[in-house]
Amino acid sequence: MHEAAIAQSLLDAILTEAQSQPGKPVAAKISCGAFSALNNEVLCFAFEAISKGTPCEGLKLDIEQKPIQAKCKKCGETFVFDLHRPVCTKCQCEEFELLPDAPLLLNEIEFDEK
Numbered sequence: 001m002h003e004a005a006i007a008q009s010l011l012d013a014i015l016t017e018a019q020s021q022p023g024k025p026v027a028a029k030i031s032c033g034a035f036s037a038l039n040n041e042v043l044c045f046a047f048e049a050i051s052k053g054t055p056c057e058g059l060k061l062d063i064e065q066k067p068i069q070a071k072c073k074k075c076g077e078t079f080v081f082d083l084h085r086p087v088c089t090k091c092q093c094e095e096f097e098l099l100p101d102a103p104l105l106l107n108e109i110e111f112d113e114k
């Protein structure tokens with residue numbers, strides 16, 4: 001399962017970061033591209049399951065999905081791809097290429113300062 005592997009790598013990254021912090025990690029913000037088809041609920045569930053017994057137990061995951069971006073072939077404008085209106089937002093042309101999906105990123109970890 002895709003999500004289980006991601007949950008494991010997130011847990012490893014948060015635990016590594018937590019070693020240099022005095023508090024307990026309570027929340028983490030991550031972002032990923034809309035194409036990665038990550039199931040947020042499945043990811044949170046997988047994370048909860050593997051974090052049991054670690055300092056990350058009970059940590060809240062906040063997942064932000066980045067929109068898909070496209071680049072116009074005529075004017076070079078980079079814009080957010082809208083499925084309902086797939087044209088360049090600057091010159092209105094329909095010749096553009098979709099940019100690679102945003103990678104999964106761990107943006108921020110919140111620690112409980114005690």
Ligand SMILES: [Zn+2]
Pocket residue numbers: 072073074075076077088089090091092093
């Ligand atoms: Zn354009």
